[in-house]
Amino acid sequence: MNLKHLILCLSFFLTGLFNLMAQTGQPMQVTGQITFQNSPVGDVNVFIKGTSKGTKSDDAGEYKLDAVVGETIKISHVGFKEVEILLEDTSSVLNIALDDFVESLDEVVITAEVPVDEPTDLAEVMNVKLYTPFGIFNPASSRSAVHYLGPKELKMIANPDIEQMLKGRYAGFGSPGLYIVDDVEWKTAPVIPYSDIAHMYVTKGFVIIRTINAPEIIAQRRAKVIEQNKNQNYYQNDATALGTVNSTNQLRELKGVITFMDAPIADVNISVVGTSRGTQTDNRGRYKIEVSPGETLQFSHVSFKEIAVLIEDVTYQLDLEMIAIENELDEVVITVTNSKGEVLKRRQKAEQSFDTSRGNFDPKTAGYAVGYVDGEELSNMYGSLSEALKGKISGYQVAINGKAYMRGSGFSVQQDYPVAWEVDGVFTTDEPTYLDLTQIEAIYALKSLASTNKYGSLAAGGVIVIKTKYGGFGDKSAQQRESLEKLQNKDYYANDAQSLEGSILEPNQYVKTLESLKNKQNAVAYYNDSLQATLTNYADHLSIAQHFATYYKDPSLATDVLNALSKRFAKNPEIQKAIGYQFQALGLKREAVAIYKKVARLRPDYAQSYRDLANAHLENNQFVQAWRLYMSYMLMGNQADKEGIGRQIYSEMEYIFYNRNNQAAIKEKFVPLSEDINEFRKDVRLIFEWNTSEAEFDIEFVNPELRSYVFEHSLAKNQELIKDEKTKGYSSKEFFVDDLGDGEWLVNFTYRGNKKPEPTYVKLTIYYNWGKSFMTQEVRLYRLKDERNKLQLLRLNKQDLEAAN
Numbered sequence: 172m173n174l175k176h177l178i179l180c181l182s183f184f185l186t187g188l189f190n191l192m193a194q195t196g197q198p199m200q201v202t203g204q205i206t207f208q209n210s211p212v213g214d215v216n217v218f219i220k221g222t223s224k225g226t227k228s229d230d231a232g233e234y235k236l237d238a239v240v241g242e243t244i245k246i247s248h249v250g251f252k253e254v255e256i257l258l259e260d261t262s263s264v265l266n267i268a269l270d271d272f273v274e275s276l277d278e279v280v281i282t283a284e285v286p287v288d289e290p291t292d293l294a295e296v297m298n299v300k301l302y303t304p305f306g307i308f309n310p311a312s313s314r315s316a317v318h319y320l321g322p323k324e325l326k327m328i329a330n331p332d333i334e335q336m337l338k339g340r341y342a343g344f345g346s347p348g349l350y351i352v353d354d355v356e357w358k359t360a361p362v363i364p365y366s367d368i369a370h371m372y373v374t375k376g377f378v379i380i381r382t383i384n385a386p387e388i389i390a391q392r393r394a395k396v397i398e399q400n401k402n403q404n405y406y407q408n409d410a411t412a413l414g415t416v417n418s419t420n421q422l423r424e425l426k427g428v429i430t431f432m433d434a435p436i437a438d439v440n441i442s443v444v445g446t447s448r449g450t451q452t453d454n455r456g457r458y459k460i461e462v463s464p465g466e467t468l469q470f471s472h473v474s475f476k477e478i479a480v481l482i483e484d485v486t487y488q489l490d491l492e493m494i495a496i497e498n499e500l501d502e503v504v505i506t507v508t509n510s511k512g513e514v515l516k517r518r519q520k521a522e523q524s525f526d527t528s529r530g531n532f533d534p535k536t537a538g539y540a541v542g543y544v545d546g547e548e549l550s551n552m553y554g555s556l557s558e559a560l561k562g563k564i565s566g567y568q569v570a571i572n573g574k575a576y577m578r579g580s581g582f583s584v585q586q587d588y589p590v591a592w593e594v595d596g597v598f599t600t601d602e603p604t605y606l607d608l609t610q611i612e613a614i615y616a617l618k619s620l621a622s623t624n625k626y627g628s629l630a631a632g633g634v635i636v637i638k639t640k641y642g643g644f645g646d647k648s649a650q651q652r653e654s655l656e657k658l659q660n661k662d663y664y665a666n667d668a669q670s671l672e673g674s675i676l677e678p679n680q681y682v683k684t685l686e687s688l689k690n691k692q693n694a695v696a697y698y699n700d701s702l703q704a705t706l707t708n709y710a711d712h713l714s715i716a717q718h719f720a721t722y723y724k725d726p727s728l729a730t731d732v733l734n735a736l737s738k739r740f741a742k743n744p745e746i747q748k749a750i751g752y753q754f755q756a757l758g759l760k761r762e763a764v765a766i767y768k769k770v771a772r773l774r775p776d777y778a779q780s781y782r783d784l785a786n787a788h789l790e791n792n793q794f795v796q797a798w799r800l801y802m803s804y805m806l807m808g809n810q811a812d813k814e815g816i817g818r819q820i821y822s823e824m825e826y827i828f829y830n831r832n833n834q835a836a837i838k839e840k841f842v843p844l845s846e847d848i849n850e851f852r853k854d855v856r857l858i859f860e861w862n863t864s865e866a867e868f869d870i871e872f873v874n875p876e877l878r879s880y881v882f883e884h885s886l887a888k889n890q891e892l893i894k895d896e897k898t899k900g901y902s903s904k905e906f907f908v909d910d911l912g913d914g915e916w917l918v919n920f921t922y923r924g925n926k927k928p929e930p931t932y933v934k935l936t937i938y939y940n941w942g943k944s945f946m947t948q949e950v951r952l953y954r955l956k957d958e959r960n961k962l963q964l965l966r967l968n969k970q971d972l973e974a975a976n
Contacts, residue, residue, distance in 0.1 A: 197240040201258065203265040205232045205246065210765060212269060212772075213741070215248045220255065230741065248772070293319065296370060301379050303351055308379070310372050318373040325365040334360035337373060349377040352565045353385045358518060361540050361565065362619070384566050392810075422461040425482070427489040427926070429456045429470065436493055440471045444479070462486075478886055481897040483864060484774075485745050490926045494887045517545055525615055527636050528596045529625035532615070542567075542616030546640070549608040557602055560635070564616045571815070571892045572882075575602065577618050577633040588632040595639055600629055603637065613638045664873040668919040668963035681711055682718045691723045703735065709746050710930050710954060712736045713753050720757050729753075730762055737766060744773040748862040749932040751783065756934070756952035760791045777900030778804065778816045783860075786823060794835035798827055802839060809899075816901035819858065825851055826942055848942065855908040855967055856941035857918070859933065864893070864902050866931040867923040871961070872906070875914020882906075885923055907941070911969055918965035922955040930956040935964065939975035947975040 205215045211232025218225025219236070220243040228234040238244060238258055244265070246254040251269040297319060298311040310317040318341060330336040338344050350357040363380065369388045372379040381388060429439045435456025442449035443460070444467040452458045462468060462482045468489070470478045475493035521543035524533040534541040542564045553559035557575045560567055566577050567590075574589035594603050615636040617623050623630040681702055685694040698715060706712060712732055720729035733750050740746040751766035764787045771780040785800035801824045810817050821844060827835050829848045845851035859870065867885040874880075882904065883889055896902060908916055925931045933953045940946045951964070 199238055199240060199258070199263055201236045201238050201244060201263060201265055203234060203267060204228075205234065205267045205269065207251070207269045207768070212248065212251075215246060215269075217244065217246050219243070220245045230738065296321065301351075301372065301381075302354055303377065303379065304349075304356065313374070315374055315376075320368075320371040320373065322366075322369065325368055325371070328365060331362075331365075332360065333363070333378075337378070341373065344373070344375070347375065347377050350380065351377060352380045353382055354562055355542065355565045356518065356521075357540065358522070359540075363565075367566075382566065384568055386562065389568075422463050423487070424459055425462045425468070425487060425489060426457070426459045427491065428452075429458065429491050429493060431475065431493045431495070436472065436475075438472070439475075439493070440469075442469050442471075443467070444469050476887075478890070479894070480886075481894065483897065485743060485863075486865075488927050489865070490924075491886075492924075517543075520545055520613065525613070525636065525638060526596075527593060528598055532617070532622070532636075534615075539619040539622055540565075541622065542618065544614040544616075546611040546613055549611055549614075551608050553608060555602070555604060556606055556608060559608060560614070564635075566618065567616070571889070571895060575635075577616065590632050591626065591630045591634045592637065593634060594637045595641075598626065598629075598634075606637070606639070610640050611637060612640045664871075664877040664879045664917065668871075668917070668961040670963050679711055679714050681706070682714050685715065685718060686722065691719075691725065691728075694719075694723070695728060698732070703732075708929075709736060709740060709749070710956075713749060713932075713954070716753060717757075726757055726759060729757060730759060733762070737769065741769070742773065744770050745862045745929075747773065748783070751787070752860070752862065752932050752934040752952050755787075755790070756950045758950075760787070763787045764791060764793075774900065778809065778820075779901040779903065782816055782820050782823075782901070782903070785820075789823065789827070792834075794827060794831045798824070798835040798837060801827075815895060816899060816903065819903060819905045822856070822905065829942060830944070852940075852942040853907045853909050854911045854940065854972060855916075856938040857906040857908075858903060858936040858938075859906075860903040860936075861934075862902070862932045863925050863927065863929070864897055865925040865927060866902070866933070866955075867925065868933075868955075869921040869923070869961075870904070870906075871917075871919040871921070873917035873919070875912055875916065908967060911967055911972065913969070916965075916967040917963060918967065919961050920953075920964050921961045922957075922959045924958050930954050937965070939972050949975075 205212050205217075205228045211228075211230070213228055213230045213232060215228040215232070215234070216225060217228065217234045217236055219238055222242075224237070226234055226236050236244070240258055242258050244256050244258055246256075246267050246269075248269065254267055254269070256265060256267075294311070297317070298309065301308045301310070310319070328336055330339070333350075334346060348358065350359070350361055352361050352363065360378075361380070363382065367382050367384075368380055369383050369385065370379075370381040383389075383392075429436045429452045435452070435454070437452055437454045437456065439452040439456075439458070440449065441451065441458055441460055443462055446466070448461060450458050450460045460468070464482055464484045464486070466482050468480050468482055470480070470491060470493070472493060474496065476496055478491060478494065480489060480491070521541075522535050524531055524535075526532075532541065534543070544560065544563045548563065549559050557569050557573075560575070561569065564577065567575065568577075569575050570589075576589050589600075591598065591600050592603055593599070594606070615638075616633065617630075617636065618633045623634050626634055685697065688694045688697060702711075702715070713736070716729040716732040716736075719732060720726045733753060737747060737750050747766055747770045751763050751770065754760075754763035754766060764784070767780075767784040767787045771784050774780045781800055781804040785797045785804075788794075788797040788800065801820055804820055805824075809820075824841065825843045825845060828837065828841050828843055829851055843851065861868075869884070870882045872880045872882075884892070884904070886893060920933075922931070931954075933955060935951045935953070937949045937951070938946060939948070953964075
């Protein structure tokens with residue numbers, strides 16, 4: 172290039188630079204529309220980076236903003252990636268398409284293990300009170316040396332033998348003779364995976380181990396989940412508001428009526444936990460109080476059980492029926508013995524051999540750990556045997572469903588993995604609730620596979636062997652026969668359910684009026700002119716949409732009604748969920764995806780939002796999107812090996828892993844809970860979902876022998892479960908029938924109200940041949956307003972599976 176050409180190029184460059192500098196600072200107005208997958212998105216923050224200038228998009232996704240050339244415009248919304256654009260003189264119109272709900276994921280490993288928090292401060296983990304047979308032990312103030320091993324150090328250790336590992340790690344370390352695991356004593360080193368250990372304190376005399384199942388560790392995990400579920404996105408006061416925005420932290424009025432057996436209850440104390448706000452019901456049981464979403468409202472009365480209800484974003488009316496106090500305790504005297512002589516005596520008892528229906532067990536020569544509980548540690552002060560064993564057996568826990576577990580928890584109607592029980596030689600899978608705890612001599616816990624293989628698959632969750640003071644082995648005594656009779660399930664189906672086919676979306680008065688018109692055109696005109704703007708109850712519009720789709724066989728009309736309803740109640744997630752249910756029941760799968768995206772944006776911190784949107788993608792064969800959403804939920808640190816929404820999500824992830832691995836483009840290492848695809852497959856999977864967290868109901872399963880199992884979803888029977896649902900944000904329940912067998916199963920439903928005047932919509936999804944290549948599914952929708960008698964929703968048998976194929 173010669174000098175003349177170089178000067179000419181430099182001239183062009185400087186001219187362009189001068190023009191750009193001249194344009195920078197030039198005022199302009201930017202307009203446009205913000206969309207996601209061709210749908211408008213409202214309430215998107217649009218502002219100038221580094222300034223206080225900003226606005227929001229309206230319901231049509233449109234916005235206007237005064238800016239200056241050279242500034243950077245920033246677009247943000249919870250649930251979407253942020254977008255930044257440098258403004259040029261040609262940027263007066265900017266239409267923005269937001270990116271997907273979750274970001275792409277790098278390679279990770281997902282398993283169903285319980286996460287353990289890494290301690291951040293050694294002084295903090297050492298300055299704790301630990302209970303031992305010798306009294307309270309504080310490692311920080313101990314006169315002798317105390318070594319600490321946390322999850323970080325334990326992950327680096329290859330030797331699985333704890334005692335051998337400690338001898339190699341610490342010079343002079345001998346056999347301590349006592350290991351205290353979650354307050355249970357072991358003479359020899361227990362066999363525990365290092366991944367299950369949260370804290371280990373090592374001294375020359377004894378070793379204290381706190382596992383992930385220790386009460387304080389469980390409490391820490393719960394607190395972490397609650398903290399994670401809080402919305403961490405705070406408004407920076409950097410946007411110019413176009414209208415009034417309601418803050419979820421603002422106090423608002425909540426009202427309701429408190430009753431018992433349909434009679435109003437006066438003088439019920441109502442208080443907001445952690446505040447000074449409170450009130451009482453009047454003579455008609457009515458009350459009003461100011462609350463904020465996320466707070467807990469507590470109801471108490473001297474004659475009734477205390478009830479606590481978490482306030483949600485849609486809670487404006489709360490009608491409660493109080494629960495009578497049924498159990499009263501007489502005076503209880505508690506004594507504690509804590510001498511070395513008692514500890515030695517207990518240890519000697521634990522080492523004695525014992526008989527079972529499968530042979531003799533000797534803890535000293537068994538080669539595996541056997542848990543032991545002395546009968547003297549039990550008394551009738553406990554509400555049940557399962558509750559009495561808490562904290563006395565390592566790894567033992569009672570799940571939300573009321574069952575006891577020693578190897579994780581889950582639920583399947585026919586094949587669950589809770590502990591099995593043996594009482595004086597009588598083996599059963601049901602907890603022996605009839606036992607007088609004062610008559611128990613000893614309890615032995617068999618947890619390892621080696622100790623339970625003689626019992627077969629029914630003991631997959633471990634066996635608790637109970638020896639009573641009157642029991643024995645050999646010929647069956649009268650007492651044993653009495654035990655066997657008591658262990659049998661006496662809950663038989665009373666044949667008291669009303670037969671019901673399909674849905675119970677009965678036509679309302681408006682639907683009957685539409686049916687009386689001559690044709691579809693007249694019905695549509697009447698709805699548009701006379702009903703659409705005047706009907707305030709969203710349930711009426713859902714009924715009309717159902718009518719257009721089924722009576723006139725026109726799903727497009729139903730879609731128009733439902734989309735207009737969704738726009739009208741754009742801020743109400745419970746109504747949006749009911750609309751999503753209706754779309755799915757009508758087979759309008761793509762429309763359902765759009766609705767569940769709206770719910771996800773309204774409730775981005777709800778677990779159900781992830782599951783519903785991912786499941787809607789799954790039903791549309793959008794396996795990549797479904798997998799990414801499921802993975803996003805798991806990567807937030809949520810657990811999958813507990814009862815609840817996590818187990819449902821993991822079931823659907825297993826389905827994709829086993830059946831749609833390539834189509835989902837799975838690059839993460841995923842560890843399924845099932846050993847193989849054959850173990851994963853079931854005859855029937857049932858998912859019940861409800862649009863309001865306040866719904867109360869019973870679901871009854873009746874097996875071919877007419878024995879009945881009832882899942883009770885009410886504050887009276889399952890308050891802890893409902894609290895867990897509200898804390899994590901889910902309203903669904905999963906059931907399996909592993910093998911239908913040759914008989915017939917019945918599924919019955921009893922509705923008990925929802926504390927509000929609006930109806931409850933319950934969606935039942937039935938998966939026939941779950942996980943198999945020829946799996947099919949059916950969606951049924953039920954509208955429940957008034958408390959009903961028991962309804963028979965389903966009859967299941969082998970013919971149903973064949974018909975589904």
